[in-house]
Amino acid sequence: xxxxxxxxxxxxxxxxxxxxxxxxxxxxxxxxxxxxxxxxxxxxxxxxxxxxxxxxxxxxxxxxxxxxxxxxxxxxxxxxxxxxxxxxxxxxxxxxxxxxxxxxxxxxxxxxxxxxxxxxx
Numbered sequence: 001x002x003x004x005x006x007x008x009x010x011x012x013x014x015x016x017x018x019x020x021x022x023x024x025x026x027x028x029x030x031x032x033x034x035x036x037x038x039x040x041x042x043x044x045x046x047x048x049x050x051x052x053x054x055x056x057x058x059x060x061x062x063x064x065x066x067x068x069x070x071x072x073x074x075x076x077x078x079x080x081x082x083x084x085x086x087x088x089x090x091x092x093x094x095x096x097x098x099x100x101x102x103x104x105x106x107x108x109x110x111x112x113x114x115x116x117x118x119x120x121x
Contacts, residue, residue: 043077
């Protein structure tokens with residue numbers, strides 16, 4: 001069912017009733033939920049331990065590894081608890097050479113206008 005196979009087909013292929021398939025699916029969902037909770041707690045503990053390690057090792061060469069471990073543990077904990085990490089993604093369009101030349105020409109025209117305005121004041 002997690003692979004998109006309908007319960008009816010699973011029941012037919014396994015020669016069981018749809019109720020049996022539904023009961024097994026429910027049991028598996030509950031087990032998976034419990035495993036996720038357990039793993040989330042474990043990742044939370046690892047994140048705390050790694051955070052303490054980072055705090056202790058600031059300024060030492062192996063702090064990089066502790067920071068990576070902390071980030072991985074936090075990401076896993078957030079994923080297991082269905083939370084999204086707070087990230088800001090900004091896309092900066094990079095102009096082509098022609099666009100840059102056009103923008104520079106516009107800048108020069110605006111600079112010339114600003115210079116004339118200053119002269120008249």
